[in-house]
Amino acid sequence: MKHNFYKVLSTAALAAIIAGAGTVGVMRAVQAAPAAKSAVPQEAAQAAKAAQTSQTSQAEKAEHAGQTAGLNNVDQKLIDAAQAKLKEFVKEPVAFLKAETAKLGDEEAVCFVISETKMGSETSPNENVTVKRDGTxxxxxxxxSYKELNDNVKAKLDLAWKQAYNKDSSGIERVFVHYTNSEFYFTGLDYTNITAANGKKESVDLINGKLDYSGGKLEEQEVPAAINKAAAEALSRAGATAKGSPDVTFGNKPNGKKVYYFTYGETNKGEVKVNVEETTNRLLGLSLEDSSLLKDLSQVSKENAEEETNAIREKVNGYGLDELKKAAVEQAKAMLNLDLSDYAAKRDETSKSSYHNSVVFTKEGAPGVTGYFNAKGFFHGFNIEQ
Incomplete structure (x- = not known):
C-alpha cells in the first residue's frame, strides 16, 4: 500500500515536514522548531520501548530478517541494501515487519518497516529503512540499545560521552539512529544523526560521527537563580503569566556555553518557551507555541487533511519579504525588546518541500536572529545566535 502522509500527524512529524524533511520517511525532527533542540531522553525512551514491544511481538513470527510477511515479492537486492546499511550501526540483522511502496518526490521507493506507530485507526512506519529502486x-x-550497536559506533559514542560529561557511557540505555542520503530530505546527502540517552536524563547527539550537542533535563532546584530570573522576566515581557513551574532542560555545543530551555506549559498565552544562556543570562529565544505553524497544522481535519495542509503551505510561502519584515520588527520589539529595523532580512527557502516559515535577520557586528511565523503571518518566536 502507498502511504498517505497528509493524514493528521504527530507534532514531531509535522516539525520535520516544516523543516523540509519532506512528506516521506519523516521520523524525527532535527532543529525544526523555533525553540532550539533540547533533550528529552525519558520521553523518547518510553516511546522507543512501546515501539520495540510492537516490533518484537510481530518480528517473532519471522524466521529471520528478510523473510517477514510482505517481503516475498520484493527484489532481494533492496532487502540486502537495507540490511547492509543497518549493519553500519548494529551487529545483527534486523527483522522487517513488511515492505511498503513510498513516494520520494517523483520517484518510487520501498519502505522496509521495522516497527509501527498507531495513530487512531491507522498505523504509520516508526523505525524503517527506505530504499530507492536502484538500491540506494x-x-x-x-x-x-547500546549493547546492540557495533564496535565502531560504540567507540564514537564512548568518546562523545566522555567529551560531553567527562565520564564513561556505561549508563546509556537507548540509542536513536537517523540517516538520510537524498536532497529530498532537509538533512541532505550522507547525513547521520545518532542520539544516545541514559536513565539520568542526559543525552548526546552525534552528527556524522562527531559530538554535535549534549543536554538533559533539570529539576527546578538545579537551575541557577539568575537564570530563573532572566527567564521569568522574558516571560513577563511577552505578556505571559505562568501557572506552576516550568519544565527545564539544558544543552550545549562542544566548547560552547550551556543554554537553559524553559517550557512554561500553562500560561495565559498557552505554552511558552524561553531560552537563556548561562553566565551571561542572555535571552536567546522566545516562542509562543500556541501561535506556531505547528499548531495550525495540528488542527487540520482528517477529512480534508491534504487540501487544508496544502492551503496552509501556500499561504505561508506566499507572504512577501517586506510584509514579513514589517511584522517581525513590530513583534520582536514587543516580545523581546529587540530592534530589528536596521537588520537585513532574508527569506529561508532552503527546500522546495518545506514550509518557508522563517526569516533570517543579519547585521554587521550583531548576532543573527531567526524569526518564525504562522499561517497568519504572525511571528510567534525568535532565536538569537550565541
Whole structure:
C-alpha cells in the first residue's frame, strides 16, 4: 500500500515536514522548531520501548530478517541494501515487519518497516529503512540499545560521552539512529544523526560521527537563580503569566556555553518557551507555541487533511519579504525588546518541500536572529545566535 502522509500527524512529524524533511520517511525532527533542540531522553525512551514491544511481538513470527510477511515479492537486492546499511550501526540483522511502496518526490521507493506507530485507526512506519529502486538507501530510522550497536559506533559514542560529561557511557540505555542520503530530505546527502540517552536524563547527539550537542533535563532546584530570573522576566515581557513551574532542560555545543530551555506549559498565552544562556543570562529565544505553524497544522481535519495542509503551505510561502519584515520588527520589539529595523532580512527557502516559515535577520557586528511565523503571518518566536 502507498502511504498517505497528509493524514493528521504527530507534532514531531509535522516539525520535520516544516523543516523540509519532506512528506516521506519523516521520523524525527532535527532543529525544526523555533525553540532550539533540547533533550528529552525519558520521553523518547518510553516511546522507543512501546515501539520495540510492537516490533518484537510481530518480528517473532519471522524466521529471520528478510523473510517477514510482505517481503516475498520484493527484489532481494533492496532487502540486502537495507540490511547492509543497518549493519553500519548494529551487529545483527534486523527483522522487517513488511515492505511498503513510498513516494520520494517523483520517484518510487520501498519502505522496509521495522516497527509501527498507531495513530487512531491507522498505523504509520516508526523505525524503517527506505530504499530507492536502484538500491540506494535514502532514509533510515532505528531505535536500539547500546549493547546492540557495533564496535565502531560504540567507540564514537564512548568518546562523545566522555567529551560531553567527562565520564564513561556505561549508563546509556537507548540509542536513536537517523540517516538520510537524498536532497529530498532537509538533512541532505550522507547525513547521520545518532542520539544516545541514559536513565539520568542526559543525552548526546552525534552528527556524522562527531559530538554535535549534549543536554538533559533539570529539576527546578538545579537551575541557577539568575537564570530563573532572566527567564521569568522574558516571560513577563511577552505578556505571559505562568501557572506552576516550568519544565527545564539544558544543552550545549562542544566548547560552547550551556543554554537553559524553559517550557512554561500553562500560561495565559498557552505554552511558552524561553531560552537563556548561562553566565551571561542572555535571552536567546522566545516562542509562543500556541501561535506556531505547528499548531495550525495540528488542527487540520482528517477529512480534508491534504487540501487544508496544502492551503496552509501556500499561504505561508506566499507572504512577501517586506510584509514579513514589517511584522517581525513590530513583534520582536514587543516580545523581546529587540530592534530589528536596521537588520537585513532574508527569506529561508532552503527546500522546495518545506514550509518557508522563517526569516533570517543579519547585521554587521550583531548576532543573527531567526524569526518564525504562522499561517497568519504572525511571528510567534525568535532565536538569537550565541
Amino acid at each position: 538507501v535514502v532514509n533510515l530510522y532505528l531505535s536500539t
